[in-house]
Amino acid sequence: MPAIFRPGGALRVAVCLSLSAWLVPAPAAEPNAEFAVSAAQLKTLGVTLLKLDQPGAIAGMAYAAKVMLPPGQEQVVSAPVAGVVDQLLVGEQQAVKAGQPLLRLNSPQFGEMQLKLLEAASRARLSQKTLQREKSLLAEGIIPERRVQEAEAAAQDDAARQRQAEAALRLAGIDAASIQRIAAGGTVQDGVVVRARAAGVVLGIDIKPGQRVQEADALLRLASLQTLWLDIAMPADRQPATLAKAATIQIVGRDAVAMPLSVGAVVSDSQTVTLRARVTRGAERLRPGEVVQARCRSPPTPRAGRCRWRRWRGRMTRLSCSCVRTRASSPGQ
The missing domain is CATH 2.40.50.100 (RNA polymerase II/Efflux pump adaptor protein, barrel-sandwich hybrid domain)
Structure with missing residues (x-):
């Protein structure tokens, strides 16, 4: 069944000039006019149907962190x-x-x-x-x-x-x-x-x-080493206040994870601020006073870029030259 494209409406296709060789000559289409494109034409134009996988977490950057003891321990x-x-x-x-x-x-x-x-x-x-x-x-x-x-x-x-x-x-x-x-x-x-x-x-x-x-x-x-803190020196322009709300922190080379607690209000001479985190797993693998590498992992977010993904016939449609928005439709609709 051929697909119905809506230029400037439900369907936007950025294709090369060779499209005119495959379409029947016709008067210039109105902005909301529909035209049919066969499966062979879609194949020739390089339209592929791909399944959108769940995006993984961003690895993030690693920063120097010092293992600290909370007060009273x-x-x-x-x-x-x-x-x-x-x-x-x-x-x-x-x-x-x-x-x-x-x-x-x-x-x-x-x-x-x-x-x-x-x-x-x-x-x-x-x-x-x-x-x-x-x-x-x-x-x-x-x-x-x-x-x-x-x-x-x-x-x-x-x-x-x-x-x-x-x-x-x-x-x-x-x-x-x-x-x-x-x-x-x-x-x-x-x-x-x-x-x-x-x-x-x-x-x-x-x-x-x-x-x-x-x-x-x-x-x-x-x-008592049951609870440990991490003092992470992060660049002030990395917006650690945002990380403190949603990020998780992985200690590089250790099976240990921490969650942010607070962000320091003072910027040091090296233009860094202190992000304090509490170790929630693997505290027994750390020792107070040692310096480790901590990687701040942002939460999963949809892929960003110029391409746009939309569902068409139960799948996501993507062009090799650009991304399109499609709609399943019968001819004549």
Whole structure:
């Protein structure tokens, strides 16, 4: 069945001048006139029917990106007391669990803290016994009520000192069971074991065995690597604000993907802005501080160009010299 072309209307065909040799001479067609073109003529004119495939995502350009830790995911393990590093129990890049021992410190200061707890606990027990005796004597009418009040005040002061000594040991990393044992008159320990407060990875060790440290000195650096960020340096003229809304980011050479979070408002001296992205897959393959290549992939868009694609008889029509818009029609319509 021949196809019906509408020049300037439903059908526009850009063809060479040889078209006149295949068509029946006729008066000049009106702008909206129709004329029939046979299948042989379409073949001779180079009209081909192609199926329009789904366009793939644009690969995009690769930019330098630095792997960053979000705020709050890195912690510094400090020395709870002054002392000497006796033993390191972990190594760099080692994964640790919450409560796992990290190192051991020998500390005379730690011994003094335990001694203060022993003294405070002993005085607190003695104060309680004195208070009970004074209450008994008051009930018998032997002593005035003032002595009972004084005994109660002394017992409260000694109990507060005991709680303060226990809190100091808790800050030093001693567990509650050990504190209770020391307060009950147990053996005084000569060293303190520093433990991890949360699960993570040891990023760095700042001390060595035998090194003397002061209270609050940095010992280790731990971090949780479950969530990582990328700081991507992009040219300011690349319109990263548009990318931040729709693009996905592929880390080159790694099976890792990130999604944009925000775009920096300041342009650096090198005329770049920072596009921050959150790693959504493959964070275990990255390490904080390393520099990688990140490729920003734009979402799929229809092919652009001078050619236009339209459906004709269930397919898309394309000319070798240009693109046309066609309409299926019967002769005489």
